[in-house]
Amino acid sequence: MVQFLTPPLDLSFAALADATRRGIVERLGRGDASITSLADQFQMTLTGMKKHVQVLERAGLVVTRKIGRVRKCALGKCDLSAEAEWIESCRKLFEARFDALDAIIDEMKQERRDE
Structure with missing residues (x-):
């Protein structure tokens, strides 16, 4: 059966299924960070990190906000x-x-x- 809505539980587990995304959540547990600093820390491209952060955002695990030219990430309220x-x-x-x-x-x- 085709599902058009993804339950929140599915989003959370899908987001946390990836080791890098679990690492991002752990890192943000110690404090906010820019996408650039996360990309550097996890040794990946900025584009790759943005994709990981988007998955975490959709699940409500991470929120981002733009401060000037920098996009900051923080843990979400989930x-x-x-x-x-x-x-x-x-x-x-x-x-x-x-x-x-x-x-x-x-x-x-x-x-x-x-x-």
């Missing part, structure tokens, strides 16, 4: 709580399945001991 909830629900699901598997293995070990 708190990632929905993403954390989704990850936690998956963690609980997998934990329950691994617990069930452990129970089966323990049962099999007990049966072998009883033979």
